[in-house]
Amino acid sequence: MEDGSRLRVAIIGGGLVGSLSACFFAQRGHDVELFEYRDDIRTTPHVRGRTINLTLSARGRAALRQVRLEQCVVRQHGLPLEGRMVHSRNGSLKSSLYDVRDKQCIYSVGRRYLNELLLTATEKFPNVKIYFRHKLVSAKLEEGCMTFQTPDHPEGVIHTADLVIGADGAYSSLRRQFLKKPMFNYSQTYIEHGYLELCIPPTADGQFALDARYLHIWPRGSFMMIAMPNQDRTWTVTLFMPLNEFQLLRKSEQLLNFFQFHFPDAIPLIGKERLVVDFFSTSPSPLVSVKCNPYHVGSRAVLIGDAAHAMVPFYGQGMNAGFEDCLLLDELMDQYGGNMSVVLQEYSRLRQKDAEAICDLAMYNYVEMRDLVTRPSFLLRKKLDNCLFKLLPNLWIPLYPSVTFTNRGYYWCLQNKCWQDEVIHLAVVVTGYLMLITLLLILWFSFGWFLKLILVL
Structure with a gap:
C-alpha cells in the first residue's frame, strides 16, 4: 500500500459519493468492490417524498470532470439556474442573480438520475464489482475485514480489503465502527x-x-x-x-x-x-448535521461525504462537498505516490476545517433564505457586495460566489466573509464619526458666534 501498488478497495455505500469514489479508484487501476445495503436503484420504482433536489456547482463539476462525466450531466440533464426568485405573500416576485459579474449558474439535477448514471459508469470498469443488499454489521478496521448481512447469508459473509471507504451517508454504518476507536470525536445536531x-x-x-x-x-x-x-x-x-x-x-x-x-x-x-x-x-x-474527526483510521479506513460531514441542505453543497472529497483523495494519491498512510492523514488534516465550515454555512444560509432575503439591511448589503465585486473582482468575492463558483476551501470562504464584515463594520463606524464631526463643524461655523457670546456672558 505504500509503494502505489494495486489496492483492493471496499466502498461502503452505493449512493452518489460512493459510486463516484469507485470511478476514481477504478480509473487508477485498483480493484474495487462497492457494497450497497439497498436494492439496485435502477430496478426499483421511484418513491417520492424523501429527497431534496440536487444543485451541481463548481466543486462537483470539477470532480465529475476528472472521470469524464461532467458534460454528460451538465449538458444533457442539468437545468441551469441563474439565481433566486423570491415570492412575497401578495404574489409579487423579485429576482436576484447568483453571480452578477460573470453570470455563472448552478444546475438542478435529479438525484435518482445522477445516482443511476454514476452506477452505470462504475459498472463499465472491469475491475469493479457491485454488491446490492449487503448490510455492514461489523468491521475490524485495522485489518480491513468487514462482515455483511445478505439475503443469502443472514448469518453474515466476510470480505476483506486493503482500503475501506465509508460513503454510506449521514447514518453511516462504517462510522459506527469508528466510534469504537479512542480519540475519535463525533457530534450530531x-x-x-x-x-x-x-x-x-x-x-x-x-x-x-x-x-x-x-x-x-x-x-x-x-x-x-x-x-x-x-x-x-x-x-x-x-x-x-x-x-x-x-x-x-x-x-x-x-x-x-x-x-x-x-x-x-x-x-x-x-x-x-x-x-x-x-x-x-x-x-x-428530520434534518441533521454531523461533524466528526479524524476521518481516517490508520492506512486502512476513511470516511467521505455525509458519513464524514452531513449538513443541512440549505447551501446546496452536500453533494458538491462529497464529490470534492473524492477529488481531494485522488489529488493526494498523486502527491504522495499512493502511500495511503500519509494520504489519509493529510486528507483528515486538510478536510476537517473545510467540512466544518460548510456545515456551519449551511445552517446560516437557512436563516438567510427564510428570513434575511426580505430585510432591507440584507438587500442593501447584497447590493454593496455586488458593486464591490464588479469593481474589485480579485479582492472582494462575496460569500455565495466564493462557495459556489470557486474551488477555494470552505474555511477560506468563511474567513473571507468575516473579513468583509469587519471591513464594512469599520467603514460604517468611520463614516458615522465623519458625519458627526462634519455636523459639529457645520454647527460651529453656523452658530459659533452665539456660543462665544454665551461664554463671554
Whole structure:
C-alpha cells in the first residue's frame, strides 16, 4: 500500500459519493468492490417524498470532470439556474442573480438520475464489482475485514480489503465502527425544522409553471418553501418548517388555510387536491448535521461525504462537498505516490476545517433564505457586495460566489466573509464619526458666534 501498488478497495455505500469514489479508484487501476445495503436503484420504482433536489456547482463539476462525466450531466440533464426568485405573500416576485459579474449558474439535477448514471459508469470498469443488499454489521478496521448481512447469508459473509471507504451517508454504518476507536470525536445536531416534499405539475400545454431559470423561494421568517425544476417540466417543492408547526396541520381545511395565508400563489400551481394528497401521504423528515474527526483510521479506513460531514441542505453543497472529497483523495494519491498512510492523514488534516465550515454555512444560509432575503439591511448589503465585486473582482468575492463558483476551501470562504464584515463594520463606524464631526463643524461655523457670546456672558 505504500509503494502505489494495486489496492483492493471496499466502498461502503452505493449512493452518489460512493459510486463516484469507485470511478476514481477504478480509473487508477485498483480493484474495487462497492457494497450497497439497498436494492439496485435502477430496478426499483421511484418513491417520492424523501429527497431534496440536487444543485451541481463548481466543486462537483470539477470532480465529475476528472472521470469524464461532467458534460454528460451538465449538458444533457442539468437545468441551469441563474439565481433566486423570491415570492412575497401578495404574489409579487423579485429576482436576484447568483453571480452578477460573470453570470455563472448552478444546475438542478435529479438525484435518482445522477445516482443511476454514476452506477452505470462504475459498472463499465472491469475491475469493479457491485454488491446490492449487503448490510455492514461489523468491521475490524485495522485489518480491513468487514462482515455483511445478505439475503443469502443472514448469518453474515466476510470480505476483506486493503482500503475501506465509508460513503454510506449521514447514518453511516462504517462510522459506527469508528466510534469504537479512542480519540475519535463525533457530534450530531438535529435542527428543530423538518422538510416535506410536494410537487408542481407542468401546465396544460406541458410547459414549466414557473420561470425555470430560477430557484424559487417563499421566505416566511421562521419557515420557507422552495421549488426546483425537473427535466419532465415538474417542480420539486420542499416545505421547510419547525416540526411542531407541521403537527398543527392535521386536517385538509387547516392545510389549505395555512397555504392560503402564507403561499397563496402556490395553491393554483400545485392544485388543492394534489396539495392535500401529497401533504398527508407522508410525514416530515428530520434534518441533521454531523461533524466528526479524524476521518481516517490508520492506512486502512476513511470516511467521505455525509458519513464524514452531513449538513443541512440549505447551501446546496452536500453533494458538491462529497464529490470534492473524492477529488481531494485522488489529488493526494498523486502527491504522495499512493502511500495511503500519509494520504489519509493529510486528507483528515486538510478536510476537517473545510467540512466544518460548510456545515456551519449551511445552517446560516437557512436563516438567510427564510428570513434575511426580505430585510432591507440584507438587500442593501447584497447590493454593496455586488458593486464591490464588479469593481474589485480579485479582492472582494462575496460569500455565495466564493462557495459556489470557486474551488477555494470552505474555511477560506468563511474567513473571507468575516473579513468583509469587519471591513464594512469599520467603514460604517468611520463614516458615522465623519458625519458627526462634519455636523459639529457645520454647527460651529453656523452658530459659533452665539456660543462665544454665551461664554463671554
